[in-house]
Amino acid sequence: MPALLISHHRPGFYFRVLREGTVQAGDDIVLVTRGPEAMTVADVDALLYLPGHSHHQISRALLIPALSPGWKVSFEAILSQGAGLDATGNAGLTAVSPPPAWAGFRPLNVTDIEPESESVISVYLADPDGTGVPPAQPGQFLTLRLPTDQGRKSILRSYSLSGAPGASTYRVSVKREPHSVGSQFVHDRVRRGDRLDVAAPRGTFVLRSSDAPVLLLSAGVGATPVLAMLHALGGTQSSRDVWWVHGARNRAEEPFATESRSLLEALPSAHRYVCYSRPSPGDAAGRDYQRAGRLTASVLATLHLPRDSDAYICGPAEFMTEMASALRNLGVDASRIRTEIFGPAPAITPGVMPTPTRSPHHPESEATDGPQIGFARSGLTVHWDARYASLLDLAEACDVPARWSCRTGVCHTCETSLLSGTIGYAPDPVDNPADGNVLICCSHPVADTVLDM
Helix, strand or coil: CHHHHHHCCCCCCCCCCCCCCCCCCCCCCCCCCCCHHHCCHHHHHHHHHCCCCCHHHHHHHCCCCCCCHHHHHHHHHHHHHHHCCCCCCCCCCCCCCCCCCCCCEEEEEEEEEEECCCCEEEEEEECCCCCCCCCCCCCCEEEEEECCCCCCCCEEEEEEECCCCCCCCEEEEEECCCCCHHHHHHHHCCCCCCEEEEEEEECCCCCCCCCCCEEEEEEHHHHHHHHHHHHHHHHCCCCCCEEEEEEECCHHHCCCHHHHHHHHHCCCCEEEEEEECCCCCCCCECCCECEECCCCHHHHHCCCCCCCCEEEEECCHHHHHHHHHHHHHCCCCHHHEEEECCCCCCCECCCCCCCCCCCCCCCCCCCCCCCEEEECCCCEEEECCCCCCCHHHHHHHCCCCCECCCCCCCCCCCEEEEEECCEEECCCCCCCCCCCEEEHHHEEECCCEEECC
16 A cells, blocks of 8 residues: 555655644645745655656755755765766665676685684685676675585675775685684685685675765774775775774784774875773784773764764674764764674664564474575575565564565665575565665565575
C-alpha cells in the first residue's frame, strides 16, 4: 500500500504546528497565502521517492522556506551526487557509492605480507594478469572469501583498504583477534603467492570532496580506512586543514605509525595528536605520543577542533559512539560526522519490533536445497527457503541485524551491498537501488547470494 500511494502521487503529509489551538470537525480550512515556487506536496514528495530526481525542480524546492531540515539534507545530497562521483541510486534516501568494479568474486594474487604492529599485518593483492587493479575510493573495503579446512565451507570476511586509492595493488590490514577465525586464518595461513577470491571495493564511508577541514579520528586498527583517506589527501597535496587524532596502547601496538607521520609531514596544514593508553618505557612523550591515557571525549574537548570539520571516525563501537557524541557537543554538525563499523551495522526498525538480542544463527528448520545466502559481516551462510517472503525475513529469522522501515521498496532504509548473486523483486522497488545494491525488504534470491550484512 505505501508503494502504491507513493507511485500514484498520493503521499499524504503532516502539518507542522505554527501556533497551538483547537481543531474540530466542521472547521473551515482557509488558504492564507501561497508559498514560493508554488510546488505541491505531491510534487516535492515525487522528487525524493520517484525516479527522475530533476535537479532543476530540486533546486526550486530548496527555495521553499517551509521545507524541513531533513528534506533539505536529502535534496542537497541528490544535487551533490550529480556533481560528484559517478554513482547510481538515490543519495537522498541512503548513502551511495560508484558501482562496483566487478560483479561477484574474482581471484587476486597475494603479492606481499608486511607487519604493521605486533598484532596487525598488511596483505597486498594484485591482478593475476599483472595489470593494475581498479581504483577504490578512500575508505572503502574488500570482502574476501577465505578457504578453510578441506571439506568445510569457506568463510567471508571484510577488511578496509589501507593503501593509496590509486595504487596498482590493493592493501588490506588485519588485526589478529584471539577468537576470530578469519583473522587467525589470514595471519597463520595466507602466504605470498596464494590466490584469494575477492569482491570489488565497496562502502560509503569515503572521503568527500570538500574544502572544509577534515578530522580523521581512530583507535587501534580503526586507523585502516582513515589512513587510506590520508593517502588520498597526501596524493593531491591537499591544502585542507587535516587533523589526525588516534588512540593506541603503545608504540608497538600503533599500526602505521611511521607511515602516517610521513604523510602528515608532507601536508601543508596537518595536525597530529596521539594518545597511548599504556605507554611502554621506551615510548617518548612528544615524539611518539602527545598524551598518556585513553582518547576520550574530555581529551577531544581540549584540542580546539574546527567546528566546520568533515569528521570520519573508525574504531570499537563504544569509541565511535563516544567520539561522535563529543563532536556534536563541540558544535560539529551531525551531518558532517561519519562512522565505519567493522561488524554488522546496528538494526534499524520503526519501533514496532524488538531488535535482535541473540547472535546470528541458522534459522529453525533450515532448508537443505535452496540457494545459499551468505551474510558476510555476520559470518553466517544459510539456505534460502521459499517460506520467507524476502531476504529481510530470512535475516530476521537468523537474528542478523537488519535495517528497515517501509518493507515495500519505498524508503531504501534496507538498501544493502550485493556482493554476489542474482535476486528478483516482488514488489518492484518504487526507485531502483544503486548498482551493486539490493533492497532486501522486497527481494528474493535467484541463485547463491552474498550480502554485506
